[in-house]
Amino acid sequence: MRTQVRENLFDSLTRALQKGDVALVQALGDKIHPQEILEHWDDLPGEHQYVLLTYLDAEAAAQIFSELDPEDQAEFLETLPPWRVRQILEELDPDDLTDALQAVEEEDPRLARQLKEWLDPKTRAEVEALSAYDEDDAGGLMTPEYVAVRAGMTVDEVLQFLRRAAPDAETVYYLYVLDDEGHLVGVLSLRDLIVADPSMRVAEIMNPDVIHVTTGTDQEEVARVMADYDLTVVPVTDDA
Structure with a gap:
């Protein structure tokens, strides 16, 4: 029954698109998950x-956009209204944003420069840093959005920190422990954190044996490591 309802919703969305009823497209788009739209x-x-990427909720449009082929992304960034392009760029995660801008740069370097100028300084710096790596290596696939904590923090301090940091972190289910020089020294899961005594230190509950890859690790090797160790995310380190 639920599948039938979803199919009926998408059929209604298709008819709204055919009629050019933007208001109805927006209303129906709010009821349909972006992944269901991607399936069709x-x-x-x-x-x-074009209409969907222009008038859907910005977050939903960005989610759909991030799953498109780079060539299609470049075409839409060239043709969508500037106001919508800005919204999509703001919603994309740094790694997806970098991939999209690299695709545009291959077709239109001038437009790519303009789009980068629309980014806030922090995001622009992240994009420049990620662009330095080959897209088939871990460095080109990684995201700078992760949660880092110190070994001396208490569980309670980390939980308070997470309430502020989590909305901007893709990998909130795993926390990475860094020393004062920024070296990776441990990892702990959100579950480990939740069940621990609030007064305990991170150093007492973290796993110091961290499986990781380097920025130059080929994507096939990254996939093998993640499969072998049953990981959903894996930290990426550089020579430093």
């Missing part, structure tokens, strides 16, 4: 794809 994406005419 290749069956939609280009003009309907």
Whole structure:
């Protein structure tokens, strides 16, 4: 029954697109998960794809955009209204944003420079840093958005910190422990944190044996490491 309801919603969305009823498209778009739209994406005419990326909620549009082929991303960044391009760029995670801008740069370096100028200084710096790595290596796949804590922090201090940091972190379920020089010295899961005594120190509950890859590790090797150790995320380190 639930599947039938979803299919009916998408059928209604398709009819709204055919009629050019933007208000209805927006209303129906709020009820349909972006992944469901992606399942039908290749069956939609280009003009309907354009309408969806223009008028859906910015977060949903960015989620759909991030799953598109780089060539399609570049085309949409060239053709979507500037106000919507800005919104999508703001919603993208740094690694997805970097991939999209690199795709644009191959087609239109001038536009790529303009889009980078729209970014806030912090995001622009992250994009420049990620752009320095080959896209097939771990450095080109990684995100700078992770949660780092110190070994001397208490569990209670970390939980308070997470309440502020979590909304901007992709990898909140795993926390990485760094020393004063920024070296990776341990890892702990959110579950470890929740069940620990609030007064305990991170050093007492962290796992110091951290599986990791380097910025130059090929993506196939990264996938093998993650599969072998049953990891959903893996930290990436450089020579320092």
